[in-house]
Amino acid sequence: MTERRGILVVVSGFAGAGKGTIMKKLVSEYDRYALSISMTTRSPRPEEVDGREYFFISKEQFEQNIKDGLLIEHALYCDNYYGTPRRYVEQQLDAGKDVILEIEIQGALQIKKRFPEALLLFVTPPSAEELQRRLIGRGTETPEVIAKRMRRAGEESEGIEQYDYIVINDDADRATEETHRIIQCAKNAPLRNNDFINLIRNQLKALAKGE
């Protein structure tokens, strides 16, 4: 098929499922992906760099961006805004890149409503025990935080059916390749081929009339 506009790919998943690793691998191994960077009003953590993990802006600027229609989705968590700037996404899609956004279900469903052709992926570990092991293994979280994350994962698991595909992250390399294949195969869905379908319908009508 000829080169064409990219698609929007939303990646969600439990904290500790390894979605960040898969996204970084996708971008480094295949040059057809672009990673969208979110804006937030929360304070940067010591290791975070403005424009790399997030664009860090003030609450006033963020609310002005919402008013100006500069975000394709946004959500409020724990008194902080998070959102996806429209301009970078549109530029990359126009350039034929598939743009990957990491957002939670609230934002993911906003995206699906506004861009029905967007693809929603949910990354999960192979088991809940494995998720717990990974969170403990990080060594950075207190038992209370881990318990809270596990409860949150339980809540998030209620939304899995809203996603188009799940990726079971048992091995980062395998899961990255699978994610790549899923994204590319999803381009064969009819809703991502409206132009082609309308074209062939019109051609068939014209030929049937003997034009």
Add this chain to the structure above:
Amino acid sequence: MTERRGILVVVSGFAGAGKGTIMKKLVSEYDRYALSISMTTRSPRPEEVDGREYFFISKEQFEQNIKDGLLIEHALYCDNYYGTPRRYVEQQLDAGKDVILEIEIQGALQIKKRFPEALLLFVTPPSAEELQRRLIGRGTETPEVIAKRMRRAGEESEGIEQYDYIVINDDADRATEETHRIIQCAKNAPLRNNDFINLIRNQLKALAKGE
């Protein structure tokens, strides 16, 4: 992932789109597919062999099969019945094979209703002109038959959105490989992973309770 039950794959498409070629290639190149053979009450053509192209049976036998629930779908075209025997399909699915059925939209939608996890593929040539060229190129059809097929393709094109994926058959090898990838990727849809999703939900609940 561990080996598991296969999925049902319905292939439809315009006459002349090359779906038969793709299906034969799939079965010969990958050993995870099984081709379902339909039953029909129409008479065999000179080159057709009972049990290869179709199982040819009488109208009385066919109607008895319907009554006995031995078909997973059936349809009536031009006074002849066509249907898919249940037993072979179930055996192959249980053995972990993906079972491919070639049926028209009427049967395809029956399958989707009864087996929501079935995958519906629509094979199309890259353009209507190409379809016409292929039908003329066969050299076996009169201009009237070709015109009729083109009109029929126009009608069938109205149903494309009912399918999960389209395959544009510009080259049989490329399209076969793409079809294989689509079928395997489709296994990552949530509706084909109900067991896994329920399992991880229950595990998360148990761990959150500290069990």
